[in-house]
Amino acid sequence: xxxxxxxxxxxxxxxxxxxxxxxxxxxxxxxxxxxxxxxxxxxxxxxxxxxxxxxxxxxxxxxxxxxxxxxxxxxxxxxxxxxxxxxxxxxxxxxxxxxxxxxxxxxxxxxxxxxxxxxxxxxxxxxxxxxxxxxxxxxxxxxxxxxxxxxxxxxxxxxxxxxxxxxxxxxxxxxxxxxxxxxxxxxxxxxxxxxxxxxxxxxxxxxxxxxxxxxxxxxxxxxxxxxxxxxxxxxxxxxxxxxxxxxxxxxxxxxxxxxxxxxxxxxxxxxxxxxxxxxxxxxxxxxxxxxxxxxxxxxxxxxxxxxxxxxxxxxxxxxxxxxxxxxxxxxxxxxxxxxxxxxxxxxxxxxxxxxxxxxxxxxxxxxxxxxxxxxxxxxxxxxxxxxxxxxxxxxxxxxxxxxxxxxxxxxxxxxxxxxxxxxxxxxxxxxxxxxxxxxxxxxxxxxxxxxxxxxxxxxxxxxxxxxxxxxxxxxxxxxxxxxxxxxxxxxxxxxxxxxxxxxxxxxxxxxxxxxxxxxxxxxxxxxxxxxxxxxxxxxxxxxxxxxxxxxxxxxxxxxxxxxxxxxxxxxxxxxxxxxxxxxxxxxxxxxxxxxxxxxxxxxxxxxxxxxxxxxxxxxxxxxxxxxxxxxxxxxxxxxxxxxxxxxxxxxxxxxxxxxxxxxxxxxxxxxxxxxxxxxxxxxxxxxxxxx
Ligand code: SF4
Numbered sequence: 001x002x003x004x005x006x007x008x009x010x011x012x013x014x015x016x017x018x019x020x021x022x023x024x025x026x027x028x029x030x031x032x033x034x035x036x037x038x039x040x041x042x043x044x045x046x047x048x049x050x051x052x053x054x055x056x057x058x059x060x061x062x063x064x065x066x067x068x069x070x071x072x073x074x075x076x077x078x079x080x081x082x083x084x085x086x087x088x089x090x091x092x093x094x095x096x097x098x099x100x101x102x103x104x105x106x107x108x109x110x111x112x113x114x115x116x117x118x119x120x121x122x123x124x125x126x127x128x129x130x131x132x133x134x135x136x137x138x139x140x141x142x143x144x145x146x147x148x149x150x151x152x153x154x155x156x157x158x159x160x161x162x163x164x165x166x167x168x169x170x171x172x173x174x175x176x177x178x179x180x181x182x183x184x185x186x187x188x189x190x191x192x193x194x195x196x197x198x199x200x201x202x203x204x205x206x207x208x209x210x211x212x213x214x215x216x217x218x219x220x221x222x223x224x225x226x227x228x229x230x231x232x233x234x235x236x237x238x239x240x241x242x243x244x245x246x247x248x249x250x251x252x253x254x255x256x257x258x259x260x261x262x263x264x265x266x267x268x269x270x271x272x273x274x275x276x277x278x279x280x281x282x283x284x285x286x287x288x289x290x291x292x293x294x295x296x297x298x299x300x301x302x303x304x305x306x307x308x309x310x311x312x313x314x315x316x317x318x319x320x321x322x323x324x325x326x327x328x329x330x331x332x333x334x335x336x337x338x339x340x341x342x343x344x345x346x347x348x349x350x351x352x353x354x355x356x357x358x359x360x361x362x363x364x365x366x367x368x369x370x371x372x373x374x375x376x377x378x379x380x381x382x383x384x385x386x387x388x389x390x391x392x393x394x395x396x397x398x399x400x401x402x403x404x405x406x407x408x409x410x411x412x413x414x415x416x417x418x419x420x421x422x423x424x425x426x427x428x429x430x431x432x433x434x435x436x437x438x439x440x441x442x443x444x445x446x447x448x449x450x451x452x453x454x455x456x457x458x459x460x461x462x463x464x465x466x467x468x469x470x471x472x473x474x475x476x477x478x479x480x481x482x483x484x485x486x487x488x489x490x491x492x493x494x495x496x497x498x499x500x501x502x503x504x505x506x507x508x509x510x511x512x513x514x515x516x517x518x519x520x521x522x523x524x525x526x527x528x529x530x531x532x533x534x535x536x537x538x539x540x541x542x543x544x545x546x547x548x549x550x551x552x553x554x555x556x557x558x559x560x561x562x563x564x565x566x567x568x569x570x571x572x573x574x575x576x577x578x579x580x581x582x583x584x585x586x587x588x589x590x591x592x593x594x595x596x597x598x599x600x601x602x603x604x605x606x607x608x609x610x611x612x613x614x615x616x617x618x619x620x621x622x623x624x625x626x627x628x629x630x631x632x633x634x635x636x637x638x639x640x641x642x643x644x645x646x647x648x649x650x651x652x653x654x655x656x657x658x659x660x661x662x663x664x665x666x667x668x669x670x671x672x673x674x675x676x677x678x679x680x681x682x683x684x685x686x687x688x689x690x691x
Contacts, residue, residue, distance in 0.1 A: 002143070008030070012026055012448075012466075013025075015463045016336065017217070018584045020332060024040040024042075024043025028058075029467050032468060034468055036058060037050065044523065044524050045462075053583075053584055054185075056595050057593075060592040062342035064630070067444075068472025069443060070443065072089060078441065089116050094398075103481070105396065107396070107398070107491075108405070109386065110135070110137045110341060112142075115337065115343070116452060116455060116461070116502065117453065119337070119346040119479050120493070120505045122125055122400055123346045128490060128493075130209070133380030138383060139341055140671065141383060143310045147178070148669040149668075152554060154313060154547060154554075156354075160329065162527070162540070163327060164189065169184050169292040172201070173273070174190070175299055176225065176295050176300075177204075177210065178209065178210045180209040180210045180213065181208065183332045201284070202555070205221060206606075206639040218278065219643065220271050225302075226560040227264065227270040228271045230267070230311065230558070234261045235265075236283070237261070237690055252553075253555035256555060276415075286640055290325065290327040291321045293312050296332040297675065298675060300331070301672075302676055303563060303664050305671040307558045310556050310558055314327050322553070323543045335584075336447075336456075338457070343346050343528070368641075381394070384408065385670065387417045398425045401428055402434070403434045405432070405436075407586050408664045409662060419438075424437055425439065442475075443472070443473065444478060447477045449468055451497065453498075460527050461520055462528075463517075491677065513533070514532045514535040537633050567660050567679045568678060571678035573618030574647070574678060575625070575657070575679045578648060578649075580600050580650045580652070582599040583650065584627070587652045599681075603632075606624065606647060606683070607637065607642065612670065615681065616630070618636070619636060620635060625647070625669025626682075627678065632660065634649070
C-alpha cells in the first residue's frame with residue numbers, strides 16, 4: 001500500500017506568508033517535505049478558511065529554483081561560495097566603506113515579508129555595528145502615509161479595531177480598497193456583515209470585484225479622496241449630524257477643519273461624484289450607530305497619501321466613530337508583516353515600538369540596553385531616498401527580501417541607481433530581478449523553514465513555526481545576522497533562537513513587554529499594546545483617550561491637491577495600479593505556484609470599451625504604453641470596469657507597471673505616487689496571444 005511507506009506525517013500550525021490578514025493554517029509535512037495545507041479552524045482570524053494564495057502557499061517552498069548557496073560575483077558572473085568567504089567579504093566591504101565615507105554611506109532595506117525578529121535584528125545590526133539610521137522597510141511604499149497620518153491624528157499609526165469587530169458595524173465605507181482580491185479573508189467579514197444587514201459603500205474609480213458587494217458605489221475620479229472627504233464633512237456639519245460631544249471632549253483643531261471645508265460644498269467637478277449621492281453616503285455614515293472605514297493603497301500610494309489618511313481620520317472623529325466596537329479606522333496592510341516591520345523599528349527615525357531616535361533620552365535608553373555609546377542622532381534615508389542616494393552618499397547597500405527592480409517606481413531609474421553602488425548584498429529565497437545587480441547573494445529561509453512571528457494588520461502577533469529545513473546551505477535570515485555580528489566581534493547578538501531575539505526586543509519596547517512567546521502560542525495570540533505580563537492586549541484602540549501626548553485626537557484642515565502628474569495632451573490617459581487575488585508582490589513566490597500562474601500568467605491592462613473602439617484596439621491585442629519614464633507592451637483587456645481615459649494594471653509583473661510609474665513623493669511620508677501617472681497608449685505592431 002502506498003501510504004505504508006510514509007514514515008512521518010505532521011501538521012505544523014503557522015501563519016500564511018502572504019497578505020496582512022495573517023490567516024492561520026496547518027502545513028502538512030510528510031517525510032520532511034511540505035505536501036499541502038489543512039484548515040486551522042481554531043484560528044480566529046480566518047476560522048479555517050483560506051484564499052487561493054493561502055491554500056497554495058506551500059507550493060513554492062521546495063521549488064528547484066530556490067537559492068541554496070551563497071553566490072559571489074566575479075568578472076560579471078556569479079560563483080558559488082562558502083558562508084565564511086561570503087560573510088568575510090561583506091564585513092570587509094562594509095567596514096572599508098564606512099571607514100572611507102562614514103555611516104551615511106551604507107543603506108539597509110528590509111522586506112515586510114520577513115519575521116519581526118529578522119526586522120528587529122537587522123535594524124539593531126545597522127545601528128549598533130555601523131552607527132547608521134539608514135534603515136527602512138517597504139511599508140514606506142504602501143502604508144507610510146498611514147504611519148505618519150494616523151500618528152498625527154490619533155498618536156498611533158495602526159488599525160484601531162479587529163477584523164472580526166466589523167460584524168459590529170452597521171455601516172462600512174470601503175475606500176480605495178479592492179478588499180475581495182487584496183484581503184480576501186477580511187472580505188469574508190464584509191460578506192458576513194452584509195448578511196446581518198450592514199450597509200456597504202465602496203469608493204473606487206474602478207468596478208472591482210469588491211464593488212459587486214456594495215449597496216452604493218461612488219465612482220470617484222482617481223486620486224480625489226481629500227476633496228470627497230472634505231465635502232462629506234461639509235454636509236455632515238451643515239446638517240448638524242456631527243458628534244459635538246465627542247469633538248468637545250476628545251479632540252482639538254475642529255475650528256481648523258471647519259474653516260477648511262467651507263469651500264467643499266460641491267466637488268463633483270473634482271471627484272465626479274454627484275453631490276446628492278455624496279450627501280446620502282455622508283448622512284448614512286454620520287447617522288449609523290457604529291460605522292467603520294476600511295482603506296487601502298488606493299488612498300495611500302499617492303503624493304497626497306498622508307493628506308488622504310488624515311482626512312479619513314478627520315471624518316471618523318467628526319462622527320465619533322472611533323474607540324468602540326464596530327466603529328473604527330482600518331488601514332489594510334499589504335504584506336504579511338507590514339505592521340510588524342514598522343513596530344520593530346526598521347525605520348530611519350524610530351526604534352521598536354515607535355520610540356523616536358531623535359529624543360536624547362530614547363537614544364540613551366537604547367545605548368544602555370544595547371551596550372553602545374554613540375547611536376546616530378540624525379534621521380536616516382528612507383527606502384526611496386536610499387535609491388536616489390545610490391553612488392553619493394550611499395556606496396554599499398544590504399537588501400533583505402526585497403525586489404526593488406520590480407516593486408519600486410520607475411524601474412529604469414532603480415536599475416541605474418543600483419548600478420552606481422560599489423557593493424550590493426541581496427539576501428533572498430529566489431534569484432529575483434534585483435539579484436542581477438548584487439555583488440553577493442545570500443540564500444535565506446522562507447516562512448515554512450523558520451520560527452518567529454508576523455504581526456497582522458489588526459496588531460495581532462501570530463506565531464510562525466518551522467515545518468521543514470531550508471534547502472542546501474541556505475540559512476535562517478536572523479542566523480545570518482548573528483554570524484555577521486560575530487565576525488565583526490560585536491556583542492549583543494548572541495542569540496540562539498527567534499524567541500531570544502523577541503525577548504531582546506520586548507525589554508526595550510514598553511508597548512510589547514507583555515507579548516511573550518507563551519501568550520503567542522495560543523491561536524488567538526494577543527494584540528499590542530500589551531505592556532505587562534498577564535495583560536489581555538488591546539483589540540480596540542483609543543477607547544478612553546487617543547495615544548497623543550495630551551490624549552486628544554487632532555483634526556487638521558487639509559485642502560485637496562491634485563496628483564503630481566495628471567493627463568495632458570501628450571499623455572492622455574491616467575494609469576492606476578493594483579493587485580489581483582492570484583499574485584503577491586513581485587511573484588517571486590506566487591509565480592512558482594502552478595495553480596495561481598494558470599489563472600493570471602502574464603501582464604495585462606484594463607482599457608475602457610469606448611476608448612478601445614476609438615483607438616481600434618480589440619480585446620487581447622498587444623498595446624504599447626508609454627510614460628515619461630519608460631515604455632512597455634502588454635495585452636489589452638477591454639472592459640467597462642474602468643472609466644474612460646483611465647487604465648488599470650496589476651503591479652506584480654517585471655517590465656510592467658513600475659516601468660511607467662512616477663517617483664514623485666508625498667512630502668510628509670516619502671510615499672511615491674505608485675497609483676497615478678499619465679501615460680500614452682497606441683496599438684502595437686506585435687500580435688498578442690489568442691485569448
Ligand atoms: Fe493568506 Fe491573506 Fe489569503 Fe489569508 S487572505 S490566506 S493571509 S493571502
